[in-house]
Each structure stands twice: as structure tokens, then as C-alpha cells.
Amino acid sequence: MFKVFFVDDEELVVKSLQASLDWKEYGFELAGYALNGEEAFDQIRFIQPDVVITDIRMPGTSGLELIKRLKNASNRALFIVVSGYAEFALAQKAIKYGAFGYCLKPFDEEEIIGYLKKAKGLLEENINASEMRYLDLIEDDSEEARAELNDALNAVGINADSGERKHIVVSVGKDKLNFEPLGNCITLKIGYNKFVYVIQTGDESRLWYVLKDSPADLRGFGVSNPFVRVEELKNAIHAAELRAYHFFTSGKGYDCTREAAISNIEEHTLKQIKEVIVKQDIQGIAQSLDEMGSLFGSGLLNIKHALIVYNAIMSFSGESEAEHMEKYVLSYxxxxxxxxxxQEMLLYLKGVLSIGHDPQQDPPLHGGKNRTFNLIFQHINANFRGSVSIQNIAKEFNVNANYVSQLFKKEVGTTFTEYVSKLRIEYACKLIASTDMSINEIAEKAGYDDYFYFSRIFKRLMGTSPSNYRKHV
Incomplete structure (x- = not known):
């Protein structure tokens, strides 16, 4: 919901306008009102509404003077000016000062609704553009990007260049968290039903108080350790994201404890499983997986380790495209x-090991495209925007997954993963050039759940970020 604030020296007029519309139907909530310009200036700076509807003629500070003062104070609200006088000069002056709209009293509901719809569209556009810029700056490790990110955070009240402590929260689930009671916060969408919150936290206990009242549709959330410098932000996001998947690794829901110190256990465990894989010791691999179960449950291993183990076992069982499997099952x-x-994943992997892999089970590869491959190829081209995978294709066409991988490389001359990535990025480029959808929406349409991963693949294939690509098409 966007916030709307009213300014008029006649309280009856304000009450009448507030009651005249179902504001929520148009995406707005009533944030308050003031009966004079001086009071309005202070309240608007504190409340930070998205839209201000102000009378033009008031005792003391007029509506035009109020707009000018707020603009000089870098306020980003959209202003709709109302007046009981049909004076063209006043309307011109209001627009010159940056007013978004100009209405006459008595209010015409349809006219107000029309302005609200336009305002909502413009606000959503600004949010999408702002979000994408933040995400690009976070991904960019250059000194110039850090300086710009520093300035951007300062502009919204997060003192990036001070010693004040900040936290990152990452949530996984349909509903957003509401950190409005804490004051300054930036919310960024980084994937399908996944959000990052940058919060300036003076009193850390208030942060945990808000988190305890999390929405029912939230699967999990993670909180970073406090940080001060803007160059720490990127690592804080990664740390909070790992903890957001505590529901997956432990099966116990939210983890409201502090981040655990890095342990040698994770390094030892991963080294151990790599060694038994190299030795092709099936029994040793199974034993390592059993040991990992308790480590996941106790929080000593996280979803990053789960992803590494999954890809390592699947690569081992297939014995081909080993270097590409991690790129394929690539997101949390x-x-x-x-x-x-x-735990369910570990059971599945033990099942994969028990079945084993017999190369003789694979159909022989013959020269020229065969009928099975043609069907598979058509299926990929038709479904690359969805959750297409070698495993799903093998099941769909009743063939061995390793055979699909080998056949694809032989017939197309590239790996399955690279081909699907190429299709998705080409599709994303078309949407960027031909639509005004946000980059986040385009990433989802192209089959990517995670914005940061989409951005990295896009940059690798196109040589620039999605946002920069849009500027030059």
C-alpha cells in the first residue's frame, strides 16, 4: 500500500475527502492530515507519504510554498494540488513547482481516482527502477558503485557512512515482513517470493520483536550479524540468505539465534565426502551422508553445503557433465x-547411490539426430522458461539422465545447461527491449528464481548487466 497525506485548513474538507473513496481499492492507505502548512511540513518529513493532496490557499504557509520547501528538502512525494479557484496562473505555478496534478473543489471523484491510478503506476515504476539500481550496485564491487550505493542509502535515511549498526534480513515466502515500526528500511525483491531488507537498527531487540510476529505464509527468514560499512552489505546479504533456509536444513522452522561462528566441521565434512567420491567408495559416501544428517539438524551445515553435496553426488552418479551439474541445480x-x-534430500541421494550407474544401460550413441533427441529438443525449446531439468526430461522420456547429457552434447555441440541459459537470456533480452516490465519480473518470466544469479548469467553471456542493457536498446 502507498501512503497518502492530506493538507487543508478546513478539517471538514479533509474528512469529506477521506470518506469519499475506498482508498485501499486503488492501492493507498490514509497516513494522516494537517490543517496548516507548517504542521504539514514536519509531519510529511516524518511520515514520508507517497502522495500529498494539499489545498493551494492556506493561512501562513501556502500549498505552493509547502511543495517548494519539501522539494528543497529532497522529499520524493507526488503532490496533487486542490483549489476552489479556477485560476490558470495558479495551476501553472503548481506544475512549475513540481505538482503531479491540479483539481478544483468541490472534488470530482473520478478526477481524483484518475490521478491516484496514474500516481500508483508512476510510484511502482520508480520502485522497480530504484530496486534494480540498488541490486546492480550491490553486485558491482567497484569503488564507484560503492560510493553511489553509499549516497543512495544516505538519501533514504540509512546512514551508510556513519558508525550506526545495520542488519540484513532475508525472507523466503509469499508475504513481506513489515519493518515500518523500526523506521528506515529498504525492501528489495531478489527472487520469486524472496526479499532482502536493509535496516538501520539502533535497538536490536526491536528487530527481533518484529520478526516474532512473522506472517503465516513465511517459510523462513535469516538475519545477518550487525555491520557498519557499506562494503560489508553484500556479504551480509549472503549470510542472511543462508540462514533464511534454516527451515530446509533443520526442518525446525525459524532460527532466531545469532549466526554461529565458522567451524572447521564444515570444511572437514566436505573434504571427507570429496575424498570418498574420488575413491568411488559407495559405502564411504553413504556413511558421510548419514553423518551429515545430524550436522544439518544442528545448524553446523547450511543450504550452501546441501547444494554442493547434491551436485557432487548427482555428478558422481552420472559420470558426465560433472563440471556443469553445479551450474544446473544452481539455486537454493x-x-x-x-x-x-x-534430510529428505540425503535419503534421495542414498537411493541414487544404491541404484548406481551402469554405463551398459545407456543406449548407444549413433551419428545424426535420432527421433528421441528430436522430441527432447522440441520439449526444451517449448518449456525452457519453466522448471526444465535433465532429471525431469529423463523421467518424462523414460531414458537415463546421463544418456540425455551425452546425447545433447553430441547433437548440439554444447551442454544442456549452456543451451538452456542461452535460450533464457535471449528471451530476457527480447522482454527488456520490447516491454516495460521490471528486471525482476523478466528474470522470473525467463525461468530464473534468483535475481543475483540471473544478473550474473546475463552479464557473462551479454557482457553487461540487465539494467545497462536496457539503457542501450
Missing amino acids: DKLAGLFSTA
Whole structure:
């Protein structure tokens, strides 16, 4: 919901306008009102409404003077000016000062509704553009990007260049968290039903108080350790994201404890499973997976480790495209979509090991495109925007997954993963050039659940970020 604030020296006029519309129907909530310009200036700076509807003639500070003062104070609200006088000069002056709209009293509901719809569209556009710029700056490690990010945070009240403590929260789930009671906060969408919150927290206990009242549709959230410098922000996001998937790794819901210190256990465990994989020791691999179960449950291993183990075992069982499998099952969201918990994943991997892989089960590869491959190829071209995978294709066409991988490389001359990435990025480029959808929406349409991963693949294939690509098409 966007916030709307009213300014008029006649309270009856304000009450009448507030009661005349179902504001929520048009995406707005009533944030308050003031009966003079001086009071309005202070309240608007504190409340930070998205739209201000102000009378033009008031004792003391007029509506035009109020707009001018707020603009000089870098306020970003959209202003709709109302007047009981049909004076063209006043309307011109209001527009010159940056007014978004100009209405005459008595109010015409349809006229107000029309302005609200335009305002909502413009606000949503600004949010999408602002979000994309933040995400690009966070991904960019250059000194110039850090300086710009520093300025952008300062502009919205998060003192990036001070010693004040900040936290990152990442939430996974349909509903957003509401940190409005805490004051300064930026919310960024980084994937399908996944959000990042940058919060300036003076009193950390208030942060945890808000988190305890999390929405029912939230699957999980993670909180970073406090940080001060803007260059720490990117790592804080990654740390909070790992903790947001505690519901997957432990199966116990939210984890409201502090981030655990890095342990040698994770390094030892991953090294151990790599060693038994190299030795092709099936029994040793199964034993390592059993040991991992308790480590996931106790929080000593996180979803990043789950992703590494999953890809390593699947690559081992297939014995081909080993270097590409990690890129294929590449997001935490996909892994959490395949399995409810890490324990379920480990059971599945043990099943994969028990079945084993017999190369003689694979059909022989012959020269020229065969009928099965043609069907598979058509299926990929038709469904690349969805959750298409080698495993799903193998199941769909009743063939061995390793065979699909080898056949694809032989017939197309590239790996399955690279081909699907090429299709998705080409599709994303078309949407960027031909629509005004946000980059986040385009990423989802092209089959990517995670904005940061989409941005990295886009930059690798196109040589620039999605936002920069849009500027030059």
C-alpha cells in the first residue's frame, strides 16, 4: 500500500475527502492530515507519504510554498494540488513547482481516482527502477558503485557512512515482513517470493520483536550479524540468505539465534565426502551422508553445503557433465523446491547411490539426430522458461539422465545447461527491449528464481548487466 497525506485548513474538507473513496481499492492507505502548512511540513518529513493532496490557499504557509520547501528538502512525494479557484496562473505555478496534478473543489471523484491510478503506476515504476539500481550496485564491487550505493542509502535515511549498526534480513515466502515500526528500511525483491531488507537498527531487540510476529505464509527468514560499512552489505546479504533456509536444513522452522561462528566441521565434512567420491567408495559416501544428517539438524551445515553435496553426488552418479551439474541445480530455491528438507534430500541421494550407474544401460550413441533427441529438443525449446531439468526430461522420456547429457552434447555441440541459459537470456533480452516490465519480473518470466544469479548469467553471456542493457536498446 502507498501512503497518502492530506493538507487543508478546513478539517471538514479533509474528512469529506477521506470518506469519499475506498482508498485501499486503488492501492493507498490514509497516513494522516494537517490543517496548516507548517504542521504539514514536519509531519510529511516524518511520515514520508507517497502522495500529498494539499489545498493551494492556506493561512501562513501556502500549498505552493509547502511543495517548494519539501522539494528543497529532497522529499520524493507526488503532490496533487486542490483549489476552489479556477485560476490558470495558479495551476501553472503548481506544475512549475513540481505538482503531479491540479483539481478544483468541490472534488470530482473520478478526477481524483484518475490521478491516484496514474500516481500508483508512476510510484511502482520508480520502485522497480530504484530496486534494480540498488541490486546492480550491490553486485558491482567497484569503488564507484560503492560510493553511489553509499549516497543512495544516505538519501533514504540509512546512514551508510556513519558508525550506526545495520542488519540484513532475508525472507523466503509469499508475504513481506513489515519493518515500518523500526523506521528506515529498504525492501528489495531478489527472487520469486524472496526479499532482502536493509535496516538501520539502533535497538536490536526491536528487530527481533518484529520478526516474532512473522506472517503465516513465511517459510523462513535469516538475519545477518550487525555491520557498519557499506562494503560489508553484500556479504551480509549472503549470510542472511543462508540462514533464511534454516527451515530446509533443520526442518525446525525459524532460527532466531545469532549466526554461529565458522567451524572447521564444515570444511572437514566436505573434504571427507570429496575424498570418498574420488575413491568411488559407495559405502564411504553413504556413511558421510548419514553423518551429515545430524550436522544439518544442528545448524553446523547450511543450504550452501546441501547444494554442493547434491551436485557432487548427482555428478558422481552420472559420470558426465560433472563440471556443469553445479551450474544446473544452481539455486537454493530450486533445491528447496525439489525436497522439503535436507534430510529428505540425503535419503534421495542414498537411493541414487544404491541404484548406481551402469554405463551398459545407456543406449548407444549413433551419428545424426535420432527421433528421441528430436522430441527432447522440441520439449526444451517449448518449456525452457519453466522448471526444465535433465532429471525431469529423463523421467518424462523414460531414458537415463546421463544418456540425455551425452546425447545433447553430441547433437548440439554444447551442454544442456549452456543451451538452456542461452535460450533464457535471449528471451530476457527480447522482454527488456520490447516491454516495460521490471528486471525482476523478466528474470522470473525467463525461468530464473534468483535475481543475483540471473544478473550474473546475463552479464557473462551479454557482457553487461540487465539494467545497462536496457539503457542501450
